[in-house]
Amino acid sequence: MAKKDVVLEVDGLNVDFWVDGVWVPAAVDVKYSVKAGEVLAIVGESGSGKTQSSMSIMGLLPRNGRASGSAKLRGRELIGLSQRELSDVRGDDVAAIFQEPMTALNPVMTVGSQIVEVLRTHRSMRPSEAKDRAIELLRMVEIPEPERRFGNYPHQLSGGQRQRAMIAQALACDPTLLFADEPTTALDVTVQAEILQLIRNLKDRFDAGIVLITHDMGVVADMADRIIVMKDGRIVEAGDANEVFKRPKHEYTKTLLGSVPYLGAYVAEADPSRIPADAPLALEAKSLVIEYPKQGRTPAFRAVHGIDLSIRAGEIMALVGESGSGKTTVGRAAVGLLPVHEGSLIVAGHQLKDASRQTLQQARTDVSIVFQDPGSSLNPRWPIGQSIGEPLTLRMGLTGDALRNKISELLDQVDLPRNYRNRYPHELSGGQRQRVGIARAIALEPKLLIADEPTSALDVSVQARVLELFRDLQREHGFACLFVSHDIAVVEQLSDRIAVMKEGLLVEQGSVVDVLTKPQDPYTRRLIAAVPVPDPIEQARRREAAAV
Amino acid sequence: MSTSLAQTPETDVHGEGASMGRIVWKRFTHHRVAMVSAILLGLTILLVVTSIGIGPIPGWWQWNYTQTNPVLNPRGAPTMGWENGTFVFGAHPFGQDEIGRDIFARVMRGAQQSLMVMVIMGLIATAVGVIVGAFSGFYRGRLDNVLMRMTEVVIAIPTLVLAAVIGKASGGGAIPLAILLGFALWPVLARLVRAEYLSLREREFVDAARVAGASDRTIMFRHILPNSMGVIIVNATLLMAVATILEASLSYLGFGIQFPDVSLGYLINEYKSAFTVRPWLFWWPGVFIITFALTVNLIGDGLRDAFDPRQKRIPKDKDFARAGRAAAKDNPGREVIK
Numbered sequence: 001m002a003k004k005d006v007v008l009e010v011d012g013l014n015v016d017f018w019v020d021g022v023w024v025p026a027a028v029d030v031k032y033s034v035k036a037g038e039v040l041a042i043v044g045e046s047g048s049g050k051t052q053s054s055m056s057i058m059g060l061l062p063r064n065g066r067a068s069g070s071a072k073l074r075g076r077e078l079i080g081l082s083q084r085e086l087s088d089v090r091g092d093d094v095a096a097i098f099q100e101p102m103t104a105l106n107p108v109m110t111v112g113s114q115i116v117e118v119l120r121t122h123r124s125m126r127p128s129e130a131k132d133r134a135i136e137l138l139r140m141v142e143i144p145e146p147e148r149r150f151g152n153y154p155h156q157l158s159g160g161q162r163q164r165a166m167i168a169q170a171l172a173c174d175p176t177l178l179f180a181d182e183p184t185t186a187l188d189v190t191v192q193a194e195i196l197q198l199i200r201n202l203k204d205r206f207d208a209g210i211v212l213i214t215h216d217m218g219v220v221a222d223m224a225d226r227i228i229v230m231k232d233g234r235i236v237e238a239g240d241a242n243e244v245f246k247r248p249k250h251e252y253t254k255t256l257l258g259s260v261p262y263l264g265a266y267v268a269e270a271d272p273s274r275i276p277a278d279a280p281l282a283l284e285a286k287s288l289v290i291e292y293p294k295q296g297r298t299p300a301f302r303a304v305h306g307i308d309l310s311i312r313a314g315e316i317m318a319l320v321g322e323s324g325s326g327k328t329t330v331g332r333a334a335v336g337l338l339p340v341h342e343g344s345l346i347v348a349g350h351q352l353k354d355a356s357r358q359t360l361q362q363a364r365t366d367v368s369i370v371f372q373d374p375g376s377s378l379n380p381r382w383p384i385g386q387s388i389g390e391p392l393t394l395r396m397g398l399t400g401d402a403l404r405n406k407i408s409e410l411l412d413q414v415d416l417p418r419n420y421r422n423r424y425p426h427e428l429s430g431g432q433r434q435r436v437g438i439a440r441a442i443a444l445e446p447k448l449l450i451a452d453e454p455t456s457a458l459d460v461s462v463q464a465r466v467l468e469l470f471r472d473l474q475r476e477h478g479f480a481c482l483f484v485s486h487d488i489a490v491v492e493q494l495s496d497r498i499a500v501m502k503e504g505l506l507v508e509q510g511s512v513v514d515v516l517t518k519p520q521d522p523y524t525r526r527l528i529a530a531v532p533v534p535d536p537i538e539q540a541r542r543r544e545a546a547a548v
Numbered sequence: 549m550s551t552s553l554a555q556t557p558e559t560d561v562h563g564e565g566a567s568m569g570r571i572v573w574k575r576f577t578h579h580r581v582a583m584v585s586a587i588l589l590g591l592t593i594l595l596v597v598t599s600i601g602i603g604p605i606p607g608w609w610q611w612n613y614t615q616t617n618p619v620l621n622p623r624g625a626p627t628m629g630w631e632n633g634t635f636v637f638g639a640h641p642f643g644q645d646e647i648g649r650d651i652f653a654r655v656m657r658g659a660q661q662s663l664m665v666m667v668i669m670g671l672i673a674t675a676v677g678v679i680v681g682a683f684s685g686f687y688r689g690r691l692d693n694v695l696m697r698m699t700e701v702v703i704a705i706p707t708l709v710l711a712a713v714i715g716k717a718s719g720g721g722a723i724p725l726a727i728l729l730g731f732a733l734w735p736v737l738a739r740l741v742r743a744e745y746l747s748l749r750e751r752e753f754v755d756a757a758r759v760a761g762a763s764d765r766t767i768m769f770r771h772i773l774p775n776s777m778g779v780i781i782v783n784a785t786l787l788m789a790v791a792t793i794l795e796a797s798l799s800y801l802g803f804g805i806q807f808p809d810v811s812l813g814y815l816i817n818e819y820k821s822a823f824t825v826r827p828w829l830f831w832w833p834g835v836f837i838i839t840f841a842l843t844v845n846l847i848g849d850g851l852r853d854a855f856d857p858r859q860k861r862i863p864k865d866k867d868f869a870r871a872g873r874a875a876a877k878d879n880p881g882r883e884v885i886k
Binding site: 251361368369379381387394 | 751756771775
């Protein structure tokens with residue numbers, strides 16, 4: 001590649017936030033440069049300052065934030081410009097793609113008019129010209145039927161199409177610099193692969209510098225030319241993508257790379273005979289149909305169309321699928337939070353079809369659940385000790401010292417200090433909260449544990465530790481587990497068997513080894529192929545293989 | 549809440565954090581207007597309660613609110629004021645009416661009645677509103693329909709007309725009036741609580757509690773209620789402010805507290821014709837009505853700000869300047885920007 005112009009030059013950039021009377025630094029002395037046609041990835045966990053340092057360059061900090069230092073866009077200083085001057089730059093020279101296209105697009109304006117708005121703000125164009133250009137842009141981002149989609153509202157598009165529309169809007173004025181803030185985090189893995197492919201194609205065409213902000217090492221490996229690793233507001237490592245992946249220098253980068261779930265890394269360790277074939281069944285579903293009952297004028301919605309699934313005692317069964325596949329629905333039905341519409345669902349010996357209140361209550365002593373978002377599944381006004389102790393009090397009637405001892409024991413098991421008992425959920429980090437969720441779920445020694453995407457809200461290094469804890473606890477307590485996840489790489493290291501769901505149906509199930517090495521269903525194959533691997537060379541090889 | 553990373557284990561013990569209650573308290577005590585109002589209201593209540601005493605317990609004030617005394621000043625003007633360069637209270641600091649009754653004692657008695665109406669009515673309306681709202685929002689469906697249609701009926705009746713009928717029916721006693729008014733003013737709170745419950749019941753911690761084996765009542769009152777406390781407390785205080793005004797209007801119209809007892813509104817009504825001749829008869833009850841209504845309202849505002857975690861105080865320039873100076877002191881090497 002020929003030597004290109006430097007588009008953005010950031011030097012000594014500091015970002016601080018004013019919190020309770022003091023300036024708290026969010027990014028310290030950030031320094032990097034982006035060349036035209038190059039993808040620079042900024043990698044870090046939540047709170048590392050990767051997003052805020054980029055937002056400050058566009059002047060999008062909240063009122064209590066401030067930026068200092070220097071950020072030059074083609075030689076023009078951006079830090080310290082007035083909002084009026086910045087709004088000329090934003091959308092024209094600098095554009096951004098945000099994480100969640102549903103909230104980044106205005107829900108009451110059509111997709112087309114939002115693109116036209118950008119065009120007419122920065123270019124003197126007649127409405128008809130702008131419309132033609134917008135349709136052209138929509139076609140460029142490969143949205144089918146761009147003429148029709150032009151008049152659609154954001155909610156009428158799918159998640160992937162919305163993100164494409166966002167990209168079209170960002171590219172409307174041929175920006176020289178594009179910020180992509182976790183552009184694929186909210187998307188399913190197969191859609192993610194398509195969007196990444198699109199960004200890569202457009203990159204070459206537009207010759208813009210791209211700053212990709214992400215925590216996903218797989219995405220980085222797929223896209224980045226150069227990498228910056230940020231931790232606690234500082235750059236800890238910077239360098240060429242291949243170099244960083246192959247020979248990470250900083251300890252933190254190594255940890256980060258080490259904790260990325262690597263598809264295929266555990267298959268060799270899998271032991272198909274771990275669970276005896278004649279073990280009793282912890283869960284047995286036969287042509288199970290689950291409907292969300294109708295509410296007011298919303299008709300009933302059938303989320304699961306008759307599936308057969310069985311989990312033996314002590315076995316970890318992974319249920320994998322994309323959003324809307326009905327996998328979470330199955331999990332929630334297994335703890336009786338959703339009624340079984342047809343078929344049968346026997347959980348730890350209790351038939352949940354048409355179950356009475358008593359049956360449900362009894363079943364729930366044998367089955368429990370870890371929810372996806374630990375921030376929402378713990379009562380924010382209760383100290384965590386009380387949350388953990390609730391099932392113990394309600395079911396076993398434990399009070400006083402007996403209850404306290406049991407709670408301490410549970411906190412020990414999930415590696416939380418005992419004095420955390422009186423803390424409130426908002427005082428804990430995401431990983432710690434999920435540990436609390438796990439402690440609560442195992443309090444009653446359940447025979448079956450439903451884990452509903454327990455790590456998808458967590459950072460990757462935290463995720464690795466929580467998964468490890470989860471596996472240790474399973475070995476120790478021996479509960480059967482239905483592990484619901486959208487990430488096939490995560491479930492690989494845990495599960496004995498994998499079931500793949502798509503649109504309410506089971507398309508494939510089998511042992512880990514079988515599903516990962518000899519996937520039968522085309523959908524499973526697509527799912528496995530779409531998982532990004534944290535290795536740039538492997539990604540390039542795969543890309544070429546796909547292109548042929 | 550930055551997640552501690554690789555080097556520091558996740559289980560690292562960091563400083564003891566504050567509980568929700570303490571955070572709310574801290575935010576409230578930092579709300580200057582609300583704190584001033586709270587102190588002012590506290591002092592006023594202290595004065596009102598101790599001056600003429602409650603029931604059989606005598607207070608420190610020499611007159612009671614019904615006895616007639618010799619008129620001291622012409623027309624019974626207040627004895628409070630400047631005399632030879634010093635401030636004196638005199639025997640009748642708020643003045644006397646045309647038959648020599650002590651206005652200070654009467655205003656104190658009136659304020660006691662108004663306070664009582666305010667508190668009793670506030671408590672009853674809050675309790676009914678919370679229960680109706682909680683059941684309605686939690687169970688939804690048919691129960692919700694029935695309860696909400698009922699609420700709409702109560703809302704549709706003009707409060708003052710309803711209160712006038714209630715006032716007549718209650719026979720002029722402060723407590724029956726307060727109780728009946730309480731049963732008329734709950735709908736607004738019921739709707740707000742219902743809305744809170746409707747959104748909170750969809751949160752995952754409710755499902756978690758259900759899986760843990762909690763009954764509906766436990767979920768409603770031990771899980772969800774603490775989470776909607778903000779809305780409830782704030783609206784209960786605002787309701788009390790409304791109650792003060794409502795009682796005053798009713799008594800002014802002659803439907804509220806009846807002779808021989810007095811309330812603030814009653815006093816204003818009784819003396820309205822004397823406005824040009826004896827304005828002090830008029831002013832003092834008015835001052836106390838305004839004090840109660842205003843302070844309670846402002847306290848409610850302060851509580852709302854304290855309970856809403858999303859409401860971050862936007863820093864002002866002088867705060868920036870102060871923080872900048874502090875930062876400069878801490879690490880002098882770094883440039884300080886305005």
